[in-house]
Amino acid sequence: MKYKMHILLVLCLVIAGAVVAGGCLSADKDKDLDNVGMTSFKSEKELKNYLENSGSLNTRSVSGGSIAKTTAPSPAPEAAVSEASMDSGANYNSAGGADYSQTNVQIAGVDEADIVKTDGKVIYYTPNLYYTKNVTLHNDSKYPYYTYDTYQMTLVINAMPAETASIISKITETGGNLYLADDLLITISTDYKIHKIIAYDISDPTAPKVMWEQEYEGYYVDSRLIDDKLYFVANEYGFGVFPLMYMGRELAYSDCYYPFGPDIIRPNADITYYVTKLDVKTGDADKTIALIGSYNTILFASGDNLYMTNYYYPDTQLMYLDFIESNGSDYLPSDVMKYIKKVMGYDLSTRIKYMAVSETIGNYTAELTEDENNDFYDSFYKDYNAYSSALIIEAEKTTITKINLETFDLVSGVVPGRINDKFAMDEKDGYLRVISTVGDDYRTEESTLRSMVSILNADMETAGTLDNVAAGEYIQTTRYVGNTLYLMTYTDNDPFLLIDLSTPEKPAVLGEMQLQGTYSYIYPISDTLLVGFGYTGDWRDWRTKLSLYDVSSPENPVELDVFYFNDDEYVSVYDYHGFTWNAAKNLMVVPGSDTAYVFEIKDGKITLMKEDVHKDSYVVRSAYIGDYLYTFSSKEIHVYNMTNWQRVQVIPIDQPVYPDYGSIYPTHEDPIYPTHDEPVYA
Incomplete structure (x- = not known):
């Protein structure tokens, strides 16, 4: 029969190059679908084998490690302080013990990074703006173009007295996600080119000084500040190279974890997450572990533990082969099943077996009459769909790995x-x-x-x-x-x-x-x-x-x-950090497009108290100190007296200036393609 010759040809072509995969269907299949979780490598050899056989791309070279933590008691690089701000700097602590807002977080006492932080005296704000430096015109005869670097800026604002609130200094070394820890401002850059955590001494906010900085590999994912420890999570595509290094330190194989489970289901596993505990006073990385997850890994942090998820789903090719091997004789003649069982007995990858078995069944059905074909598909796929649907529901799992934030010990559980x-x-x-x-x-x-x-x-x-x-x-x-x-x-x-x-x-x-x-x-x-x-x-x-x-x-x-x-x-709570609740005054502030909506929620009623409109710019945050409300966009900061809702101050924000491409004239009509990523505006 034609299907016999075809399957033999397929096997001859693929056997030589077939790779033995961990997901291959074995004779004694593991059906314990709850036997899933995260475990560490047991030896250096096991780790090396996993990395070598993972088939994933590496995105960085770690020979020699990264730049280590450095200290610098000097003023922040490129810090800018205007003469006007120097005059008002003496009043930065005049708010005294006024009530002030904290970042809206998921768990009380577990601080989350945000673009606005205040200590009730000074406000620190990183607008979603990218400024240019090192602008160079490349005057090519055919395609003249500009190149330049970009950076974010953190504004230091003397918030009180509110009527004279102003920017007293600017930090241009880094920006993005902010934390306050006593007299330290911690900035975590999220720029794809800059991977730095920098701590500034802000005891004198008119002249922030770099206390320490730490470079990190990969891309920023999330972080939490609990007491004097910063828990920092970054990731990178693939599984790195051996030995695994992070923040200048080599990770022991026992500090590297990977998801496991039975053959019939598999986890999403294509990204390495690095979880690091840093001392906020010194910048020292106390501990780092690596966990293999995926882009849809979810992080949740309590005051004591960090939880990370891995989603498992059925291997549909393996599921199909499992059904054919167990039930195929109900639908297929004995000679077809004989060839299928021979294929299943080879030491081949799941993908190759699936291709070969599918080809075999396809060639068999091609020789059937139309009525026989219809009968086959009616019975076969009806039963297979019922089987696969039930198995998908049973096999779909999420493992949750708990990381003790004190010891970094791990234990995993599973939910359906x-x-x-x-x-x-x-x-x-x-x-x-x-x-x-x-x-x-x-x-x-x-x-x-x-x-x-x-x-x-x-x-x-x-x-x-x-x-x-x-x-x-x-x-x-x-x-x-x-x-x-x-x-x-x-x-x-x-x-x-x-x-x-x-x-x-x-x-x-x-x-x-x-x-x-x-x-x-x-x-x-x-x-x-x-x-x-x-x-x-x-x-x-x-x-x-x-x-x-x-x-x-x-x-x-x-x-x-x-x-x-x-x-x-258009009002959205895509970022819940934009919500502000003032319990003492029963006021809630919700950002929506170019407007900050201020509501009084009292005596069972919701009353709109104020609509603060920012011209041509999205409102992203709000904060309060005492009787004053501050609303933030990428163009300006508004200050309101909440006792009478009069606006008492507007603080303008310098806007980036980009090269004027209209002044460049190419020698012919082809378009000019800039060599940099365009900035993202708030």
Whole structure:
């Protein structure tokens, strides 16, 4: 038969070059689908073999390591201080003990990097602007062009007195993500060319001084500041080279971790994450570990632990081969199955086996009559689709690796399905609470979609679960407050669920109400009041809204009030750091396009108090000190007296100046392609 000759030809072509892959189907397949997690390499040889056989690209050379931490008691390089700012610098501490805002974070006491920080006296702000330096005109006869470098700038603002607030110095060495730690300002550059963490002594904010700097490899992912330790996460595509180096130090093989699991499922594993603990006073890297993950790895940090996820999904080619090997004789003649079993017995990669088996079945069906072909596909694919759909639901897993932030010891656990984002996780009293979605796959039936609450103990073992939560609904946003999980979903019914987590072994639904629309962010303003930010209507009359909920009676949550933005007002909470809540004054500030919306939320009502418009620039942040509100865009900073809502000061921000390409005239009509990346504007 033709299929016999064809499969033999395929095997002859591929056997010589076939690679033995870790994902090959073996005779005794591992069916323990919960046997997944993260483990360290047991030997240097094991690490080398993994790196050599991973097949991933390396993105850097680490021979000799990176530039080590340096100290410098001199003023910050390229720091600029104007004469006017020097005159006002003496008043930088005049705010005294005034109440001031902190960065809006997920977990209280766990500080997150942001572009605006204040200590109640001085404000530090990195606008999303890129300034030019080293501008050079290359006057080529055919294609004249400019090249230049870019840098970000951190503005140091004397905030009080508010009426005379001004920029008193500028840090141009680095910018981006900021932290305040006593008299230190820590800046983490996110520029793709600059990979630096720099700490400045800001005891005199008119003249910041570099205390230490640390270069890092890879790309910045996230960070947290807890007490006097900075926990820093960066990543790079692929798995580096051996020996693995980070921040000038060689990592032991036992400090490098990789995901494992049974053959039939596999993790996304194409990115190396480096987790480093730095002393903020000295810049010393106390500890670094490397973990292999993927672009969709999610990070969540409590005060004691850092959690990182790995998503596992079925190997569809292996799944297909497994079905054929176990059930093929129900659909295929014995001679076809004989050849298939021979293929399965070869020491080949999964991909080669899949190609060969598919070709074999294709050639067999090509010789059938039309009716025989239809009967085959009706029976074979009906059964295979049912098998694969059930296996996908069973095999889709997310492992969660807990890293003890004190010791850097690791332990892994597993939950079914996929985790939406970091707000789906929370830690309390040593338990990790997680909500995940099961059955959200194009290859499964819509009726299988559901969510599940899992509670894991200190050893990352499952202590309790709540299944079939919001069946048929997609999770939109979640928030944990104490022992209650607030869950908002979206499909048809849009339920708002309150889930009791007080007994880890028995999580239970407390109450439910139906919503109109979808929500993207929940913010608790008290123990019994929540603000929900979202949208209502369909694509023809989509409107943004802000809702106030009373959850004092969990069995019967109530929407107290709702504010609808105008149809043409675009408001987003893509970055929750943009939210500001002033509990003392019951004021909430929400950035939306070029406007900062100020709401009073009091006595069950939402009242719009002020719309602060910035001309031709997006509002990105707000902060308050005492009775004064500061709103930030990339062009200026506005200051308002919150007792009468009068604007008392406007601080302009210098704008970048870029080369004028209109003044360059090429010798013919071909377009000019600049040799640099265009800047990103706020």
